[in-house]
Amino acid sequence: MIYCSVDGALMMTHPGLPEFWGICILIMMILTVVWAMTAPMTAMKTAMHGAGALTLARLPVVGNGVRLLAANRWVPLVLKLAMVSLFLLVIAAGLFGTPFPERNLATVLTWNLWWGGLIFSIFFLGSAWCAICPWDALAQWLVRRRLWRRARPNNSLNLRVPRWLRGVWPALWLLVGLTWLELGMGITLDPHATALVALLIVVLATASLAVFRRKAFCRYFCPVGRTVGSYSQLAMVELRPIDASVCARCKTLDCYHGNQEIEPCPTGLVMGSLKQNNYCTSCGNCTQSCPHANIAWRLRPPSIEAVRGARPQTDEAWFMVALLALTALHGLTMMPFWEAWMRALARAIGDSGGLLWSFSLGLAACLISVGGLYALLAAATHRLTGGSQPFRRYLTSFAFVALPLAFAYHMAHNLNHLVRESAGVGGVLRNPLGVGALPLGMAEKQIRHMNMLIYQDVVFALQAGLLVLGFLIAVRIVRHRGASLLEAGAGSQGWRLFPMLLFAAGISGFNLWLLMQPMVMRM
Amino acid sequence: MKRLFLLLLFLLPPCQFAGAHHVLGRPTYSLSEDSNTPPSMQVETQIGAYFVSYMAFPAFPKPNEPGRVSVYATRLDDGAPFQGEITFSVRDDSWLDGWFASRKEVLGVQRPNDNTHRQGFIFKNEGDYIITAEFEDGGEPYIIDFPLRIGEPVAVGPIGVAVGVITVILVGVNLVQRKRLPRAGKQGRRAAS
């Protein structure tokens, strides 16, 4: 642990990635960019219903669990009940427990464990979180008044979502709002505010389910669900038809309509034409309702969807770019110099108090600069490659580059929180409301820091590995998507993609620099 | 070696607040060097040309228990502590009282002692209060509000509001559905016949 002095105050920080790793990653990035500009390119086929994909249910040990989950309604229900109980405990702890954030289950579980760990779970389990999400479960039970069977009538007005609300723009604005609350208002340090936000989301999810058809909240509004959905396009698992020809011949479309017992797909997906993970909430309705038992979880190369399968819309593209900006902002706000920047900005604009105007300006600047840089370099690529396709296609197609960069940095950053700040979780679980607990003293912080879950060098290696992986996937995306956009036969025209490669390298370089700085402890 | 380091940590000068991530304007809590004393609450904020640290001790005073607030204001440009007078006052911040009968009472006017302005208090009643520190410098008035909770927090409000809103939505939707469903059923039967 390092102590940093900021304006005379002593701050406890986690050490940044050592220079050795920084130099190695930098060299790798330069070599990769040179290779990407010179090596011949071939556009990959987009078909993804691959024969030979490994079905999870056939695996030796994991297979039993997957089969149990897919065939049995009780297991997901028990998991949901457990999550809802935990969620209600979080609300109770937030509202009635100690205000010391490091001693209260609401803040520790929500921000250190759940928000930190959720991002990792996406890589391995896709959108599994959505399947056991307590917000959705509570909304479902309150509106449908059934624990799991299909409810008829379903007690909802079943209105269509107005056209102006369709798309992920509402989720994007809510994500920006959540970031503002998290980093600007500092609700991560406030158990009471954490509980209020959790309650607010239950109210929104319930209202949405009561008014709109299917699960509009999951599909359009939920900032967490859309973040999970976007990142799950880089997950190593997917739910897809076992045999695409069975779906092609299917007349009933039970996956889409549901059946007597099972609810329809909450986000309105038809399994036979499913190419992307982003709107699948892993609810398992389709695996239960398909009369041909034609749907299965399977393993896949994590980058395949972002590299070639997915076709984004404009709103989804900007959501991914915004995710990239917001992950960088998360890192920036935990740098020891961030507060000094905010104070200087506040003085310049005459801001007072919690400096929320200054923070809001910083947030807007971050979104605009990353979005602007992306648009600028996409335009440059459009020009360099001859511009035979509309610029909008470039904007939407290359947005997938943002995804692995954001995901990799998000995981590397969260690894610090998880590994270095989770030592007190046992105590918080034993005393969720923190009754009689005292704030964390300096000595205890130091002891927690020394009791890291894994060795520091392993953390550094993992962080470096994540950054490298994210960058390599981003380069693959640039090359594949570039090849399909290039005028006449991609061949050895990789140099024309230089602006987008520069974007990937620039953002990765910035993220690397952030990781190399000491990071202020959250609690 | 580890023990020696921990000992050194305990001996760090108390004026150097050592904290994790903190957000201006939000309360943070800490123990003093003597862990037998109750925790204190700090709020840091920036106003005009000043950076202000406010501390309430104890962090959660009980009714009829003496406590104190301290304010340490330094100029942002040269770090010079404010040496003038600060007027401390209090008003009720509870929901209804705060809106309808927010009477402000002056607690006292304090000069600095060791660069810090201290104000003692004793509250008779539980509740949420706002302590206001006011001073003037260079003809500019500075007014800073800080929260202070006396006694245990009452937190049924948010749950009540959430339950209320959800009930209104569900009952409203249910009433609309009662009208819509028979109508839809009739239309369906007419179409089938």
Ligand code: SF4
């Ligand atoms: S998943 Fe099953 S129900 Fe859906 S289209 Fe395919 S075969 Fe039909």
Ligand code: SF4
């Ligand atoms: S029904 Fe199937 S495709 Fe639709 S969200 Fe649930 S798991 Fe995903």
